[in-house]
Amino acid sequence: MSQKINIEQIAELARLNLKPEERVKLTKDLEAILAYVDQLREVDTKKIEPTSHVLPLQNVFRKDFAVPTRISDAVLSHAPKREGKFFKVPKVIEA
């Protein structure tokens, strides 16, 4: 019962314009890897809690005060495209 991949759908979600040859190879690779990870099905995890964080840390905060970092000039100077103090992107169309 191996997992089939809809590569177009995932590539769309991941914003990758895969070329046709890539699609074939990647589908194959992904399905092989998923077949491998499928062995996890045999593990009984019914009573097991997931581990999202390995350290038992809680409540890490910062206090509410503002500190200027002043990196905007440096960042904008390396932007692929800018317009004065803005980053520039192709036209974003909304209805």
Added chain:
Amino acid sequence: MARETSEVITVYEPVIGLEVHVQLKTKSKIFCACSTEFGREPNENTCPVCLGLPGSLPVLNERALELAIRVGLALNCEVSPVIKFDRKNYFYPDLPKAYQISQYDKPVSSKGYLTIEFKQDGKVMKKKIGITRAHLEEDAGKLLHEGIRDGSWVDYNRAGVPLLEIVSEPDLRSPEEAFQYLTSLKAILQYLDVSDCNMEEGSLRCDANVSVRKKGETEFGTKVEIKNMNSFRAVQKAITYEIKRQIGQNESGERIVQETRLWNESKGETSSMRSKEQAHDYRYFPEPDLVPFSVAKEQVEKFRKSLPELPQVRAERFRSQYGLSEYDAYTLVSDKALGDYFEACVKENVSPKLASNWIQTETLALVNSSGSTIQNFKLSPAATAGTIRLIENGTISGKIAKEVYSIMFETKKSAEEIVKEKDLVQVTDTVSLEASVQKVIQANPKVVADFKSGKDSALGFLVGQVMKETKGRANPALVNGILRKKLTGG
């Protein structure tokens, strides 16, 4: 095209839920130390964290969580004992990390309610609207498109500002209720001082979910999301339009598409958004860069005890402490500054009932006509109280007081000064009043005859004439009494 008679509309009921995003008034952003101050140069309030630069990491602003808990408590929610953040993944130029740090399954608070009150036929109606949840998340940057031909511009100053997303249950049943919900919610947020709640500035945003169904049905109809409304009235208008549209679709047998529609204020209609071939798959998963947060019960109780007096409680108090009607109390508390103004006024030892009436009519009229707000209104509560006091102790009549009040607003003089200067002291001396009354009786024989023959309303005319004769300074009640006595020969 379907018939849209009122008959058809009453067969349907609208089902409305509102999602409100509120910018929280913290000094720094939710996950970094950048300022949240509005109006800075583009991209000035930025750092590696809110720009989402590779290698940057978030750290939660303690105050953002505190404010979020307070709002949850004020909305009668349960505060989650363990709170965590999740990533909501999607791509858009205003979202630097390609994910928004938000909350998915363990929001700050949930399962609360907000009681809306609205005036109907001079009475105050109450209805409980469920609050599904209120959760924290970070705001995105701003995109500029207007007038730019070859692209769009991005400003990340707003990226990372703390937002509280408040989601209501689909309990609202009319555009008017939706409007009231927003007004009541805004009042609570104002009282808590957690946000500027300014829709025009973007510190409060609202999306509406609207569906319709035939009355009596228990299933929900297909819901449509409406965005791009810039004021509470726009929300009301947009919902009104959308309900009509959906009823029209239903009536003509067309299926309602589950989609997002944008409100167009100038055209007065909602329209479908292009693009969006696929529904978003946000691929939520727990944010690995932030640890969970636990809020102790004692801490929650501390926050609860430190909540300020909220609008509803204040209204109750206004009724019991000041003897105000439900209607008046509701009106005065619905804007915190207005309620504050009223109480400050009453502290100057004037009648609460008079103060209530005066503020709701004369004060607000001047506030509106001068384009100011109650917060920066030129006349202090003490000044207003001064005017009211003169009415109370009979020095001037209500009518004269109105004139005095306007003059106070124009000049810097006090009520007493103006009354003295313009010789507006009310005439209560019965001797001089009798003289004026006598004059008026003699000048209006026909009206007198009308009154004597049973036309009671003719007296009003005669009172008016006496007022004219005394340049408005006569005490109308006294005049009325004197006239009656003279004319009925008592």
Added chain:
Amino acid sequence: MEPYQFSVKQAKEFSAKNQNGPSELTQSLAKRIQNFDSKVKAYVHFDPTRVLLPKDGKKGPLYGVPISVKDNIVIESWETTCASKILTGFIPPYDATVIRKLREAGAVIFGKCNMDEFAFGSSCETSFFGPTRNPWNLDYVPGGSSGGSAAAVAGDLAIAALGTDTGGSIRQPASFCGVVGLKPTYGRVSRYGLVAFGSSLDQIGPITKTVEDAAILMNVLAGHDSQDSTSADVPVPDYTSFLGKSMKGLKVGIPKEYFVKGLDPEVNQAIQKTIGVFKDLGAGCVEVNLPNTKYAVAVYYIVAVAEASSNLGRFDGVQYGFRHETSSLRDLYFETRDQGFGAEAKRRILLGTFVLSAGYYDAYYLKGLKVRTLIKQDFDRAFERVDVILGPTSPTPPFKVGEKMNDPLAMYLSDIYTISANLAGLPAINIPCGFTEGAGHASPLPIGVQLVAKPFEEGTLFRAASAYEQATQWHEKHPKL
């Protein structure tokens, strides 16, 4: 002895004694790089004119010592590429916390080391700039993803280097190159400034010529950072105080699950000899059980790639790096990313996107996180009985360049021994413990042994590693370039 051959300790002493020490050190290294790095390609970016010597006043614990840095750690105004086309031209406006700490300690930030693209790999072959070679035999891989850092240290092209480890990326290349590599406890070293791959797994750590050097570096690198919410607020001991302590009484666990089919016989032999040395030095060796070991790679290739797919979403050409110029917003994303990422990066992004997507989250990601709990519990149980767990770092000796590139799964299985320590957040160290025979190879290739300890017990690792190192001579061997 040439300055480029120095250890950190020797470089420190050299700088302290000589006015020109720091500049002699950097010049010696620069010359060696000029002569040999065209063959090894350990560096992605080395510019002798950019090397800033510390000001005289700063005589900190690393005064004058050149440290090379893996290219996924940001350094202000130095191009940081993560060996990816999509980050070419990215000039960070800030320093990673570890860089700030190194500077404060007087270290010289020397150059940026090659790596697998975005740390995705176990061979340093997926770099946009081409592979790094193993200094012991240039036909072989140095391991990955910190292949450049390990090769530089092994080839005396660096005094010491920083690597990063998400599934073994410090330890495995250290093993392949015959040097010391430590992955600290998760949260021991700040991740602020480390370009994220697997956020719940990543750690920065030292790759060095000796165990002592690693301890010296850890004294500087470790510690709480208020800019990293996952940074532990645990006091930092003086790690050098654990050196030279006897192994007597140390309880060592040998997981029976590690010695199965797939383990190269030469590696096994070297490990068995190592166990013998440990016993001779007074350690008590017992068998332990880590029954869920076999699932570690599967869990990793769900959890780590899921996090990676999300972490790499930000690479879109909007603010920095490579951008496919276009008037279509859609193409900006789709083409920039398709052209900017290499094959392995795309594989992981797609896989990660899939396991998080609607309908698959529970079966894959959530399941992975639950099995992770079981793996962690295995270690918790084992550590009730032992102080360290010993095993091979890699199931095979170094392989040839190109040998595993067509079989991603085979490549992934190289990490079978190292991955669990990341999943459980434990500190782990690789130290050299032998060489292959060389029969059939042009030259003998290094074999490494891995030690794993309880959270924040790096001291125990240093104690055991230094005792073993001093009882053997592996660290005295260097490849001839």
